[in-house]
Amino acid sequence: QPQLVESGGETVQPGGSLRLSCAASGFTLDDYAIGWFRQAPGKEREGVGCINSRGDYTIYENSVKGRFTFSKDNAKTTGYLQMNSLKPEDTALYYCAASSFVCAVATFNDTDNYDYWGQGTQVTVSS
Numbered sequence: 163q164p165q166l167v168e169s170g171g172e173t174v175q176p177g178g179s180l181r182l183s184c185a186a187s188g189f190t191l192d193d194y195a196i197g198w199f200r201q202a203p204g205k206e207r208e209g210v211g212c213i214n215s216r217g218d219y220t221i222y223e224n225s226v227k228g229r230f231t232f233s234k235d236n237a238k239t240t241g242y243l244q245m246n247s248l249k250p251e252d253t254a255l256y257y258c259a260a261s262s263f264v265c266a267v268a269t270f271n272d273t274d275n276y277d278y279w280g281q282g283t284q285v286t287v288s289s
Contacts, residue, residue: 163188164186164187164188164189164260164278165186165188165278166184166185166187166258166259166260166279166280167184167280167281168182168183168185168256168257168283169182169185169283170182170183170283171256171285171286172284172285172286173286174248174285174286174287175288175289176248176249176250176289177247177248178248179244179245179246179247179248180244180245180248180285181242181243181245182198182242182243182245182256182258182285183240183242184198184240184241184242184258184280185239185240186239186241186260186278187239189278190239191215191234191236191239191241191260192215192236193215193262194215194260194261194277195212195213195214195215195260195261195262195263195270196213196232196234196241196259196260197209197210197211197212197258197259197260197265197270197275197276198210198211198212198243198256198257198258199256199257199259199273200252200254200255200256200285201254201255201257201282202251202253202254202255205254207257207273208223208271209223209271210223210226210230210243211223211226211230211232211270212261212270213233213234213241214264214265215236215264215265216236217233217235217236219265220232220265221265221267221270223271225251226245226252229245229247229248230244230245230246231243231244231246232244243256243258249287250287251287252287253285253286253287254284254285255282255283255284255285256282256283257279257281257282258279258280259273259277259278259279259280260276260278261275261276261277262277
């Protein structure tokens with residue numbers, strides 16, 4: 163059964179860093195882009211960005227550019243989201259998702275383009 167499992171979420175102070183992991187089982191990530199999403203309380207799920215299947219092309223939503231970095235280790239079937247300079251407004255439940263579509267500006271934010279989803283991991287940024 164194909165599955166994605168996120169981990170690494172916790173409570174950190176503003177300015178801190180976290181690395182989230184997205185582990186795939188039951189399938190390999192070689193042919194899948196990974197999208198990252200987040201959902202804050204009372205808000206809709208939003209796309210944070212994506213990384214292509216080879217792991218050499220990324221797209222970031224404007225509010226996280228320069229602070230967040232996606233990476234992908236296909237041998238380990240795991241994707242990563244490195245988050246630096248965290249702000250209180252980054253507080254949300256973070257999800258990863260795998261897509262057989264390409265990672266592109268026109269498609270990364272459309273949840274219908276993703277085949278598999280993780281359960282989410284909570285990131286809280288608070289002093």
